[in-house]
Each structure stands twice: as C-alpha cells, then as structure tokens.
Amino acid sequence: MDMRTILIDFDVHKEIERRRRSFKETPNDVLRRNFGLQAIVPDDTEAVQAEPGLSVRGTIIPNGTKLRGTYKGIQHYAEVTEGQIVFNGKKFKSPSAAVMDITHVNTNGWVFWEYYDAVHSEWRILKTLRDKAQDTPE
Secondary structure, three states: OOOOOOOOOHHHHHHHHHHOOOOOOOHHHHHHHHOOOOOOOOOOHHHHOOOOEEEEOOEEEEOOOEEEEEEOOEEEEEEEEOOEEEEOOEEEOOHHHHHHHHHOOOOOHHHHOEEEEOOOOEEEEHHHHHHHHHHOOO
16 A cells, blocks of 8 residues: 655644554554545555564664654654654654654664653653663562
8 A cells, every 4th residue: 555654743643643543553643544444454464563672782662652753843753663753654673763863973773762651641861761660680
C-alpha cells in the first residue's frame, strides 16, 4: 500500500489518540474507521510486532511507542515499529540517528525526543525511560 506522510497539529494528534480503541490500532486505522473506509487486513506484520521493541544500550523502547520532538518551532513525530524508530518513512536504529535526519548535526536523541507515557497521559523526555531502565536491578 502506498503511504504518505502528512503533518498534523498536536490537537489533531491528541484526538486521534483519544479515538484509538486499543494500542494495536494505528492512527491510520483510526482515520479509516472514522472516515468510513474499509479496514485493511493485516498481513504477516503481526509476527514481526511480537518482538519487544528497539533495544539500545540495555534500554528497550517498546514497539508502538510514540515519539515527538521540536526543532526550530516545528514538531516532528515518530513511532517505534518492528524494533526501529520510523520517521518520515525511514527506519533508524537509535534515537540519535533519527534526530540527525531532522537537524543534520549530531544531536542527543535521548534528550531531543519525548515519548508518550500512556500510564500518566503525558509526554516525557526519552532519557527518563533510559534512566528508569538503568535503575532497575537485574
């Protein structure tokens, strides 16, 4: 299926998230349902989603994690899918690699990106997820 990237403001993003019926429902699924379009039958991607997420230096960022970051006043959104950060149709293996696609200079992705913490219904700096993983005894 041909996919396109669209820019939406934060209020539209919040409304899409509010209308999600489950964490497995993608923003595209929500829009198709709300526009009265037929649902797309998933292929074998469900098996790939069984992996826990992106593992970077001992920290796992779960699949389905929403990311956002602001650069020069513009908000950028990404998502962890299939163990990689997907941003503008490109796949990255680290938060810093993904942010370099925006800034074109070395930038600490753990500080640039925020992740959506669904438990507390708020955005948090990605570094807090890494710090929490390092504080957990093995």
